Amino acid sequence: MTRSARRTRRTRRMLQVAGAGAAALLALSACSSSDSDSGSDSAKTGSSDSSSPKLSGEVTVFAAASLKESFTTLGKEFEKAHPGTKVTFSFGGSDALAASITGGAPADVFASASPKTMKIVTDAGDASGAPATFVRNQLEIATLPGNPHKVSSLKDLTNSDLKVVLCDKAVPCGAAAQKALDASKLKLTPVSYEEDVKAALNKVVLKEADAAVVYKTDVKAAGDKVEGVEFPESADAINDYPIAQLKDSKNAEAAKAFIALVRSADGQKVLTGAGFLKP
Template sequence: MTRSARRTRRVLGGRRAPGGHRGRRMLTAAGASAAALLALTACSSSDDSASGSDTSSSASASASGSAKLSGTVTVFAAASLKESFTTLGADFEKAHPGTKVTFSFGGSDSLAASITGGAPADVFASASPKTMKIVTDAGDAEGTPATFVRNELEIATLPGNPDKIASLKDLTDPGLKVVLCDKEVPCGAAAQKALDASGIKLTPVSYEQDVKAALTKVELKEADAAVVYKTDVHAAGDKVEGVNFPESADAINDYPITLLKDAQNADAAQAFIALVQSPEGQKVLSEAGFLKP
């Protein structure tokens, strides 16, 4: 190669060299800018997506939290729950405007028979596992019943206890008119269990269909004494006087509660059951004389 040619190549190469570095620098800068832009866009998209997700979650949580209960809740409950459940029903309606709690109180066996016979109800609260079993065996309970309180027996006498009744054995005095709950009713079954545990034979003047009916006999002075629950003596106030007896410890009843399978207002029914089991509900029940589950 001649010197002239080499010079020409160096000149041309010298011109290309600066231009090539500059081009590469420009491409590199452009690439970096594009990468930064893409990264920024991706971050922005990710943030927007996350924000949208958070907003959606918040909206979902808000909607869930603001779900409003409404309609009627029909509760079948043992007669001994009348006072405390009436209070809880009023509390429930106040906490959930637009709802109404209606009750059917009575002997647990009769209520269970009504439920298995197709009577419309959302909740069943029984005074014994035995009567609850009538409903569960028929497949009418939704889930497993839960014990929410317990109850103990007491002798209800006339105010002032004029016959000086001090024990279960005193009820065998032939001069006394004593009433018991029917043996098929939880309070009657419990009373019979206490009598059997003490070896006492007692023939009442009548067997009543639920605990309130037995207590009413004493309140109206149609009977001198009745074996009922402590909660019923408590609810009667000064209309009767209560007498404790040690055999009652052998006949404490568990009270189970359950949502019913064909409940027409399941959401509100579950909310009512939750209230019964809550600290607030338990306080009302304890003040009525019920024992903790």
């Protein structure tokens, strides 16, 4: 073999070795990049999962009496969607509930029948964040089944032969009724003022009164136990309903989730189905 041929063969061998080494380095680099991307994806997935903690424990909701039926339904839906949770309600006049909260009663959520009563809580610094209006409600006259006294207007309630009850003026339904009466320049002397809208309605259900000024939602919830009579002045006394998480909530994540349900499309469907107006 000539010196020139040996030199050519040696050169080819060196090129083959160099090519093999480069291929190996490329393969290692590709594996490293793939492993890195995979790890990054795993980290992203893990962080996404950890951002939605499982809810558990009790959620205490103070809510206006007129919300009883719809909130009870939403409470059951919430517990079904979040096994391990329990929603406990305290329904009543918004003013009494607000006083309880500012007095230190433990609760996670407050749903009021008026901004005025919610303001009692926010002014005391007991709300966490700004309240949000989630529904509205309008007044209606509840009469005995069949409307035997032929009540057809707010003015008819001034008839001295009728036993009429109103909500106390301190609670939202009473304040709204007074606003409607003032707008109509009517004076009405009820046989009693009741502590909340359910108590006023119950007087008619028990036939202890001939009529009561309550919310449309309460008339609807009572079914055939009463008959509803609309009156135009009610349009001047529509109440906004605000909801807020409370500052001293012991189950903040669940409280936020319950409020989210109330304001969601599913929550609004339940509420409008009960007769509430959209915010």
